[in-house]
Amino acid sequence: xxxxxxxxxxxxxxxxxxxxxxxxxxxxxxxxxxxxxxxxxxxxxxxxxxxxxxxxxxxxxxxxxxxxxxxxxxxxxxxxxxxxxxxxxxxxxxx
Amino acid sequence: xxxxxxxxxxxxxxxxxxxxxxxxxxxxxxxxxxxxxxxxxxxxxxxxxxxxxxxxxxxxxxxxxxxxxxxxxxxxxxxxxxxxxxxxxxxxxxxxxxxxxxxxxxxxxxxxxxxxxxxxxxxxxxxxxxxxxxxxxxxxxxxxxxxxxxxxxxxxxxxxxxxxxxxxxxxxxxxxxxxxxxxxxxxxxxxxxxxxxxxxxxxxxxxxxxxxxxxxxxxxxxxxxxxxxxxxxxxxxxxxxxxxxxxxxxxxxxxxxxxxxxxxxxxxxxxxxxxxxxxxxxxxxxxxxxxxxxxxxxxxxxxxxxxxxxxxxxxxxxxxxxxxxxxxxxxxxxxxxxxxxxxxxxxxxxxxxxxxxxxxxxxxxxxxxxxxxxxxxxxxxxxxxxxxxxxxxxxxxxxxxxxxxxxxxxxxxxxxxxxxxxxxxxxxxxxxxxxxxxxxxxxxxxxxxxxxxxxxxxxxxxxxxxxxxxxxxx
Numbered sequence: 127x128x129x130x131x132x133x134x135x136x137x138x139x140x141x142x143x144x145x146x147x148x149x150x151x152x153x154x155x156x157x158x159x160x161x162x163x164x165x166x167x168x169x170x171x172x173x174x175x176x177x178x179x180x181x182x183x184x185x186x187x188x189x190x191x192x193x194x195x196x197x198x199x200x201x202x203x204x205x206x207x208x209x210x211x212x213x214x215x216x217x218x219x220x221x
Numbered sequence: 222x223x224x225x226x227x228x229x230x231x232x233x234x235x236x237x238x239x240x241x242x243x244x245x246x247x248x249x250x251x252x253x254x255x256x257x258x259x260x261x262x263x264x265x266x267x268x269x270x271x272x273x274x275x276x277x278x279x280x281x282x283x284x285x286x287x288x289x290x291x292x293x294x295x296x297x298x299x300x301x302x303x304x305x306x307x308x309x310x311x312x313x314x315x316x317x318x319x320x321x322x323x324x325x326x327x328x329x330x331x332x333x334x335x336x337x338x339x340x341x342x343x344x345x346x347x348x349x350x351x352x353x354x355x356x357x358x359x360x361x362x363x364x365x366x367x368x369x370x371x372x373x374x375x376x377x378x379x380x381x382x383x384x385x386x387x388x389x390x391x392x393x394x395x396x397x398x399x400x401x402x403x404x405x406x407x408x409x410x411x412x413x414x415x416x417x418x419x420x421x422x423x424x425x426x427x428x429x430x431x432x433x434x435x436x437x438x439x440x441x442x443x444x445x446x447x448x449x450x451x452x453x454x455x456x457x458x459x460x461x462x463x464x465x466x467x468x469x470x471x472x473x474x475x476x477x478x479x480x481x482x483x484x485x486x487x488x489x490x491x492x493x494x495x496x497x498x499x500x501x502x503x504x505x506x507x508x509x510x511x512x513x514x515x516x517x518x519x520x521x522x523x524x525x526x527x528x529x530x531x532x533x534x535x536x537x538x539x540x541x542x543x544x545x546x547x548x549x550x551x552x553x554x555x556x557x558x559x560x561x562x563x564x565x566x567x568x569x570x571x572x573x574x575x576x577x578x579x580x581x582x583x584x585x586x587x588x589x590x591x592x593x594x595x596x597x598x599x600x601x602x603x604x605x606x607x608x609x610x611x612x613x614x615x616x617x618x619x620x621x622x623x624x625x626x627x628x629x630x631x632x633x634x635x636x637x638x639x640x641x642x643x644x645x646x647x648x649x650x651x652x653x654x655x656x657x658x659x660x661x662x663x664x665x666x667x668x669x670x671x672x673x674x675x676x677x678x679x680x681x682x683x684x685x686x687x688x689x690x691x692x693x694x695x
Contacts, residue, residue, distance in 0.1 A: 129581070141535065141580045142542070142557070143573055144565040153577065156635060160578055163636055164524040164591070170598050177596030178603055179426060181652030182413035182677055184458035187450070201316035205546030214544050217553040 127165065129157040224248075227288055227385045227439040234287050241287030242273040245331050248289045252333065252383050255358075260368075260378040262294055262352040263301050264334035272331050283329030285446065291378040291387035294335035295342055296322045296430075297419040301332070305421040306340045306350035306371075309541050309548045309567025319419025320454070321388060321430045321447045328446050333384050337374030340569045341538065342395055342423045345641040347373025348628060349571045357625050359404055359668055366625040366667070369399030369641075372433070376403040379433045386434040386443050392424050393526050394645025396431045397657035401620035401670025404659045406687065407433050408440045411677045412652035413458035416451030424533035425456075427526075427649050437658065437688040441465035444680065460678055468681055471689035474508030478686070479613030483519035484644060486622070493619045493669065496661035500617060500671045503693045504686075512613050516605040521598050522647040527639060528582050528595035529650075534572075535579025541567060574635065603651040610676045615686045618644050620670035624663035648674050656683040658690050 129137075131150050134157065138145045145153065180186065199212055208215040224230045224244065233239050249266050276287055297303045297315035304310045318326065326332070339349040346367040348354040355373045357366040358381035368377040372389030376399035379387050389396040391409035400407025408431045415430040422428060432443040445466065450459040480501065485494075501511055543549035543563030550562035568576070582591035609616060622643055631638045648655045654677075657670040671690060675682040 133581075134577070137577050137581050137584070140584065141576050142560040142564055143568070143576065144561040153574070156574060157578060157581070160527065160574075160635060161581070164528050164595075166524050167521055167528075167594050167598050170518070170521055170601065172594060172597035172601070175597040175600050177593055178600035179596060180456070181426060181599075181603065181650070182411055182456070182458055184413055184460060184677070186413075186456060187452075187459045189452045198316075202545075204316055205313055207543060207547075207549035216544055217556050217559050219556050 127158070127161045129154050129161060224385065225382060225435050227285070227434065227442055230288065230385060235282060241277050241331070242270065244287060245269055245273050245289050245333070248333055248384060255381055255383055258356040258358055258377055258381060259353055260336055260355055260374045260381060260383055261291065261334040262304065262306070262337045262350070262374065265301070268300060269331060269333060276329055276331070281329070284442065285325060286329035288330045288386065289333050289384050290325060290330045291334060291336045291375050291384040292322055292332050293338055293372050293375050293387065293389050295338060295390050295421045296388060297421070298322055298332065298335065301335050303335070303421065304352070305342070306338045306352060307567065307569070307572070308351045310421070311351065311548065313546055315419070317419060320416035320451045321420070324447050324449070325388070336372070336378050336387060339371035339373070340572050341421065341534070342371040342390055342392055343534065343571050343575055344370045345394070345398055345638055346370045346631070348632065349569055351569060354628055356628070357403055359625070361665065365628045367402065367628050369402035369625060371395040373399045375433050376400050376405055376407065379403070379405045379435060386432060386439055388430060388447070389433055390420060390428055390430050391649065392427045392530060393649045394642040396433065397620050397645045397655055397670070397672055398641060400433055400657040401659070401668065402625035404668030405433050405435055406437055406440050406659065407431065407657045408444055409649070409655050410444060410448065410680055411654045413456050414448045414460070414678065414680070416449070416454040416457045418451050418453040422537040424530040425537060426533060427530060437684060437691050438466060438469070440656070441469060441684045458678070463681055465681055465684050469688055470685050471692060473504055473686065473689050476509040476615070476686070477512050477613040478504050478509050479512050479514040479609055479616040481514050481516045481519065481609070481616060481618060483516050484618045486643065489622050492663050493622060496669050496671070497619050500660055500690060503690065504617065507689060507693065514609040514612055514616065516609060516647065518598065518601045518605050519647055522602055522650055523639060523643060525595045525598045525602065525650060526642070526646045528591050529599065531575040531579030532583050532592050533579070535576045535583065538572070538576055599650050602647055606651040606653055614675070615682050616674040618672045618674070620644060620657040620672040624665070624667035624669055644672060653677055654680045654683055656687045658687045660690055660694055
């Protein structure tokens with residue numbers, strides 16, 4: 127699958143990464159070669175194969191979904207680049 | 222007095238041949254002397270001294286009391302910053318301790334600092350760290366070699382005797398490969414054996430914590446201490462953790478050692494094949510039976526991994542948006558622009574590449590063709606191992622396709638770099654445990670490693686077989 131410059135920009139938008147115009151050609155080449163390489167998987171017959179998501183095969187224990195009353199807001203906010211009272215501050219989104 | 226192993230150092234502390242503070246002072250001085258290898262990216266002498274004094278107040282004999290350890294900078298630590306080797310987390314101060322590091326603290330160990338790693342654990346060379354590369358302490362005088370990665374700082378710290386053991390994480394080989402490059406023992410346990418709580422996430426279905434040390438005994442001690450069920454990690458397994466150390470038994474008589482024929486890859490150097498042959502003979506000498514086994518989907522492990530890992534990474538790394546923690550770009554024109562600039566400034570090249578690939582393979586119209594396909598091939602790879610273990614107790618392979626390479630090599634070609642993980646990735650995809658034990662040397666005198674794999678939650682078998690190899694390596 128060829129990843130052309132437009133596709134690079136489209137994925138970059140989805141990932142919220144700003145790509146310098148000077149990087150686009152190189153990224154297009156690298157992403158294309160990586161995808162060409164992973165497409166070897168098309169050789170494998172996977173009809174009737176279940177996708178694997180739980181690899182350890184161990185039975186995963188369930189826990190009760192219990193509410194915690196502990197107030198951790200100070201901890202949660204402690205690394206915020208910008209905060210006011212109990213809120214994270216971001217650039218204005220509504221004019 | 223020499224201090225190379227946990228078992229021996231513990232005896233010296235218990236018999237009062239050395240105090241905890243004196244011992245750790247030796248390691249502090251060594252770290253200062255070896256600053257140029259950049260094994261530690263956070264190191265605070267006062268913090269270490271304070272911890273030692275606090276430990277000396279209590280007259281207990283915790284299993285790791287006073288033992289100096291290095292902690293990969295992917296584990297959240299309350300007393301030390303946690304950066305994941307990235308600019309985007311360069312000012313991050315966790316408000317809680319990871320499950321694994323907390324267990325080590327409770328057993329009385331002393332954290333000497335945070336060890337270097339590839340940014341977000343994505344790499345095989347520790348050259349993608351925002352804090353500069355780590356130099357392999359086994360480098361020859363005139364050449365600087367990589368320590369491997371991503372846990373390169375931990376492997377280098379153990380190899381250079383800048384701690385007695387270290388934590389690592391292994392997603393596709395990030396413990397076993399650097400252990401092999403630096404000539405130390407590295408263990409990646411079964412997926413789910415150690416909690417991922419408080420470990421900065423890379424690829425959640427693959428990430429697993431493990432340990433490094435200078436011998437198999439020490440890794441057996443450390444692994445038992447970090448393993449165990451944790452309700453904060455929904456993939457943590459509630460299984461009985463054996464006392465690996467006490468149960469160690471290196472009698473190989475009657476054991477069946479599987480030799481996967483597909484690991485005889487074209488392009489693997491003669492020196493690797495020779496070391497592999499030598500290891501097989503040593504097991505035979507000890508009464509083990511060698512058995513040719515087949516892992517038919519080996520060839521597809523790397524492409525499978527390089528779909529699954531970036532896909533999960535792109536999802537996990539979406540949280541770095543400059544709002545809740547970490548770096549934020551200095552721009553307030555719009556929220557979108559702030560996100561984009563923050564992430565572009567904060568992430569390095571390889572991380573961006575993987576986020577882009579991962580987002581692409583998960584995007585509408587491509588999910589089935591890439592991610593779902595890769596999960597199905599992953600199932601076939603896991604089945605290969607399950608079938609193989611019907612015929613053998615452990616599987617014996619080289620750890621890496623070659624010895625440590627020079628810093629800066631393989632940088633221009635991502636796929637070439639990815640091929641480093643060719644022997645380690647299949648086991649990661651299957652979620653089975655693996656150990657790398659130093660064995661043999663390259664023609665230039667560099668360390669090489671042998672990898673041993675076993676069934677899910679059968680860490681004991683790889684410790685036993687690893688100890689046998691260690692004892693019989695001249």
